Amino acid sequence: MKLQISVQLKPGILDPEAREIQASLQRLGHTQVDTLTVAKAYVLEFDPKKVSETEAWSCAQQIAAEHLANPVAQNFQIDRVGAAEEEA
Amino acid sequence: MQQHKDGPTVALLAFPGSNCDQDAQKAFAHVFGWQLEVVHASASAFARRPDAVFIPGGFSYGDYLRAGHLASIAPIIPALKAFIAEGGAVMGVCNGFQILTEMGALPGALLPNARQRFVCDQVECLHEPGPSSCHGRERGQTLRLPIAHGEGRYYIDEDGLAQLEAKQQIFLRYADNPNGSTAAIAGICSENGKVFGLMPHPERAYLEHIGGTDGQCLLRAFAATFV
Numbered sequence: 001m002k003l004q005i006s007v008q009l010k011p012g013i014l015d016p017e018a019r020e021i022q023a024s025l026q027r028l029g030h031t032q033v034d035t036l037t038v039a040k041a042y043v044l045e046f047d048p049k050k051v052s053e054t055e056a057w058s059c060a061q062q063i064a065a066e067h068l069a070n071p072v073a074q075n076f077q078i079d080r081v082g083a084a085e086e087e088a
Numbered sequence: 089m090q091q092h093k094d095g096p097t098v099a100l101l102a103f104p105g106s107n108c109d110q111d112a113q114k115a116f117a118h119v120f121g122w123q124l125e126v127v128h129a130s131a132s133a134f135a136r137r138p139d140a141v142f143i144p145g146g147f148s149y150g151d152y153l154r155a156g157h158l159a160s161i162a163p164i165i166p167a168l169k170a171f172i173a174e175g176g177a178v179m180g181v182c183n184g185f186q187i188l189t190e191m192g193a194l195p196g197a198l199l200p201n202a203r204q205r206f207v208c209d210q211v212e213c214l215h216e217p218g219p220s221s222c223h224g225r226e227r228g229q230t231l232r233l234p235i236a237h238g239e240g241r242y243y244i245d246e247d248g249l250a251q252l253e254a255k256q257q258i259f260l261r262y263a264d265n266p267n268g269s270t271a272a273i274a275g276i277c278s279e280n281g282k283v284f285g286l287m288p289h290p291e292r293a294y295l296e297h298i299g300g301t302d303g304q305c306l307l308r309a310f311a312a313t314f315v
Contacts, residue, residue: 009199013243014268016204067161070154070190072197073243 001046001053002082003060007069008039042068043081095122096139096315101168101184103129103148103159108181108291112144115291119307129162140177140314141168143184145236145289155198155239156186165191177314178283182237185275185285194276194285195252196244202268206238210299212263213274213288215306217256231302233288235266240287242269242276255279260286260306275306282313 009015015038022036044063046056060078069076098116102109109126116122124142127134149158159165172178172193180188188194201207213231244252249271252258260275267287275286290303 013199014202016200016202020204067153067157070157070197072189072195072245073199 001048001056001080001086003044003046003056004079004081005042005044005060005064005068005076006039006079007042007064007074007076008037010073010075013073095120097136098122098124099127099134099138099141100124101129101141101143101164102126103146103162103183103187105148105150106144106146106183108145108183108289111289112142112181112291115294115303115307116142119294119304120311127164129159129164131167132163133167134164134171138171138176140179140310141171143178143180143187144291145182145184148183148187151183151239154186154190156183156188156190159183159187160190169193172278172283175280175282177310179310180283180285181289181291182235182240182287185287186239188283188285193283194278195248196242196270196273196276198239198287199241199243200239201237201241201266206236207240207266208234208236209266210234211266211288214261214263216259216261229305230263231260231288231305232293232300233290233302234292234299235288237267237287240267240269242267242273242287244270244273252276259284260288284310 018036018038022033025033025036044060064076064078100109100112113124116124125138148156152158169191178188186198189196189198210232213233215229215231257276257279258273259277261272262269262274265272274288275284277284290306292298293300293303294307295301
């Protein structure tokens with residue numbers, strides 16, 4: 001199974017990259033976009049024969065909280081990805 | 089490397105990607121006559137207890153993940169944490185400052201510069217008055233120091249900033265904030281005044297012919313905490 005950890009700056013902290021991307025898109029006419037946020041994604045793959053789903057989630061949670069995100073300035077979110085291809 | 093017989097033992101932490109280690113060695117040799125003792129990040133302990141630790145700048149572990157994070161979980165770090173917990177004196181410059189915040193030895197975080205550019209310049213900094221020796225004898229003076237960083241925007245939330253201000257932990261601010269740091273912060277110290285982190289490079293500002301000697305007072309202020 002695959003778990004994706006997305007890390008992004010907390011709201012209110014200036015992200016110049018996001019600001020510039022949004023400004024450029026607005027200049028091209030994409031004015032419908034209210035807010036654009038840049039996130040960095042890490043995908044962890046677990047072998048279901050060796051690791052239970054609960055263990056995988058708890059491992060991802062720990063890695064995200066302790067390493068991938070800096071709690072001072074960043075938030076993170078974990079999502080399961082690729083479930084459809086696993087079933088296929 | 090031979091230790092100067094009368095000098096203190098100052099450990100120089102070298103990570104894969106550190107690139108200011110030789111600057112630091114030359115600066116400490118010139119200013120104090122001390123030879124720094126190089127300790128590699130892969131060591132699990134200090135060969136002998138140092139009197140102080142200097143963490144130089146560079147791009148440890150390629151700045152992967154976040155600048156300083158992978159260094160903050162290197163094998164030597166538990167020994168460094170123990171040294172700090174015992175009240176040991178540490179100065180981290182540039183990437184060294186990033187490592188100290190990532191390992192939780194100093195509050196806040198260093199984010200990519202607000203203008204999204206690597207900044208390499210000589211900048212005016214204000215040496216702030218405060219209780220710790222890191223504030224130096226000549227308080228309130230302006231220092232001209234080199235900076236060279238892409239992730240030097242010091243960030244701390246309002247409560248954290250209020251605490252830093254109340255405890256007078258900010259010892260260096262930029263005159264013209266070049267990277268968008270909270271409250272123009274260029275350098276902070278720990279509550280006990282023993283752990284210093286700063287983005288400007290005092291170890292590159294100790295000789296007139298390399299751009300000035302204003303870094304010397306910061307190195308001397310650091311040395312005053314353990315000599």
